[in-house]
Amino acid sequence: MRCKNFYYKDDELLCDGLKIKKIVQEYSTPVFIYSELHIRENLNQINKVINGKQITVCYAVKANPALNILKLAGTENLGFDVVSEGEMRRVLASSPGQKKIVFSGVGKTDEEIRFALQNEVFCLNVESLPELNRVNMVAKSLNVRAPVSIRINPDVNPDTHPYIATGLRENKFGLSIDDGMIAYKTAQSLPFIDVKGIDCHIGSQILSLEPFEQATNKVLNFIDRLIKETGVVLSHINLGGGLGISYSDKEHPPSLENFLSLTSDIVINWYNKRGLNPPHLLFELGRSIVGNSGILVAKVLYLKSTMDSNGKNFAVVDAAMNDLVRPTLYNAHHEVVPVILNKKTRSSIWEIVGPICESGDWLAKNRELRLLEGDLISFLSAGAYCSSMASNYNSRRKPVEVMVNCDGSVREIVRRESYDEIFNREIT
Numbered sequence: 001m002r003c004k005n006f007y008y009k010d011d012e013l014l015c016d017g018l019k020i021k022k023i024v025q026e027y028s029t030p031v032f033i034y035s036e037l038h039i040r041e042n043l044n045q046i047n048k049v050i051n052g053k054q055i056t057v058c059y060a061v062k063a064n065p066a067l068n069i070l071k072l073a074g075t076e077n078l079g080f081d082v083v084s085e086g087e088m089r090r091v092l093a094s095s096p097g098q099k100k101i102v103f104s105g106v107g108k109t110d111e112e113i114r115f116a117l118q119n120e121v122f123c124l125n126v127e128s129l130p131e132l133n134r135v136n137m138v139a140k141s142l143n144v145r146a147p148v149s150i151r152i153n154p155d156v157n158p159d160t161h162p163y164i165a166t167g168l169r170e171n172k173f174g175l176s177i178d179d180g181m182i183a184y185k186t187a188q189s190l191p192f193i194d195v196k197g198i199d200c201h202i203g204s205q206i207l208s209l210e211p212f213e214q215a216t217n218k219v220l221n222f223i224d225r226l227i228k229e230t231g232v233v234l235s236h237i238n239l240g241g242g243l244g245i246s247y248s249d250k251e252h253p254p255s256l257e258n259f260l261s262l263t264s265d266i267v268i269n270w271y272n273k274r275g276l277n278p279p280h281l282l283f284e285l286g287r288s289i290v291g292n293s294g295i296l297v298a299k300v301l302y303l304k305s306t307m308d309s310n311g312k313n314f315a316v317v318d319a320a321m322n323d324l325v326r327p328t329l330y331n332a333h334h335e336v337v338p339v340i341l342n343k344k345t346r347s348s349i350w351e352i353v354g355p356i357c358e359s360g361d362w363l364a365k366n367r368e369l370r371l372l373e374g375d376l377i378s379f380l381s382a383g384a385y386c387s388s389m390a391s392n393y394n395s396r397r398k399p400v401e402v403m404v405n406c407d408g409s410v411r412e413i414v415r416r417e418s419y420d421e422i423f424n425r426e427i428t
């Protein structure tokens with residue numbers, strides 16, 4: 001099974017020993033179900049590689065910002081990568097006093113910069129010269145020196161969906177090699193800027209180590225030039241995130257362990273060769289930690305077939321693009337499996353759609369399944385960028401989210417939204 005903590009026993013889908021059907025009886029559908037064991041196993045893999053080395057893995061909050069998951073990451077010694085004040089507030093709410101927070105993003109507002117500095121952010125990842133000047137101004141108003149890193153755009157093709165490639169010259173992210181050099185020189189003259197590091201992030205759902213290798217080498221070449229031209233000594237290098245997961249049999253990503261070992265070895269060897277002390281290494285990983293830890297379970301409401309020659313079978317379910325937007329947004333594939341294997345019904349090819357009033361509201365296409373109305377189906381690999389991208393479109397409530405504990409019991413981690421919560425910000 002794609003998500004290895006979800007498996008069949010006696011034709012029923014289980015998560016770490018607990019029947020999915022039982023969870024649905026208690027919490028109804030649509031419901032996101034996560035395996036704590038899966039997340040812990042990934043965190044253990046990370047900590048095994050770190051093992052006393054100067055490496056910090058920051059959990060990219062955007063992948064799944066549930067406070068419970070942040071708390072888990074925090075207690076397992078991870079830092080955090082945030083891209084908004086809201087995300088930073090989530091981290092502080094789940095791990096009060098957390099000091100290992102890096103703040104990324106091309107459009108930080110003055111308020112966000114101020115909030116980050118007042119709450120002792122580890123580093124602001126700066127993405128443009130105007131932003132560098134703005135950070136200097138805000139830091140001056142607080143009379144502090146802002147810890148910053150400059151995000152370099154290494155112009156590397158990560159071979160992923162164009163919407164989630166970020167390290168190409170044409171992308172809005174970071175600074176080119178030449179502009180980056182100007183940024184470091186400018187930073188030296190800004191009294192409220194404390195240059196700490198360098199960062200890059202080339203994209204997401206990357207399935208081979210090669211682009212990471214290329215980006216790391218480009219960053220190191222940049223550092224070589226930086227040392228020669230400015231004498232700036234960096235205390236950390238942040239190589240971002242982007243490691244992919246397997247959504248179908250076609251994808252075979254490297255393990256977290258291989259990704260972390262390969263990239264950190266390149267850096268450590270480079271410094272050792274020059275007789276220099278390697279700086280602290282940071283990573284910002286999201287999907288590879290939580291992506292395959294979760295599923296979304298929905299109920300089949302109606303089976304509807306069109307009768308013409310190009311006839312299609314639609315399975316209308318009670319989850320929709322507002323709960324799982326990745327298929328319609330990126331043409332993304334999430335495997336679909338039944339909660340109870342039904343061997344008697346004839347199998348057909350289905351397009352699985354939601355109740356939203358748009359033809360773009362599809363969750364899966366061309367799936368061979370044995371379906372009956374009332375069946376429960378699961379969309380796999382729904383732990384990252386699913387609940388975090390959910391919306392209230394069509395005034396639909398966001399789903400409930402539950403965690404299967406390591407001992408096979410279950411806890412609710414996000415309540416199903418109430419209708420009051422949907423419109424209680426409105427003034428009539």
Ligand code: LLP
Nearest residue numbers: 060104201204205241242284285286287385
């Ligand atoms: N660091 C930065 C600066 C990022 O922009 C991202 C993701 C990450 C770290 C974490 O990347 P990860 O390890 O999770 O690949 N909504 C898309 C994914 C967007 C990723 C945006 N940036 C999807 O559903 O595939």
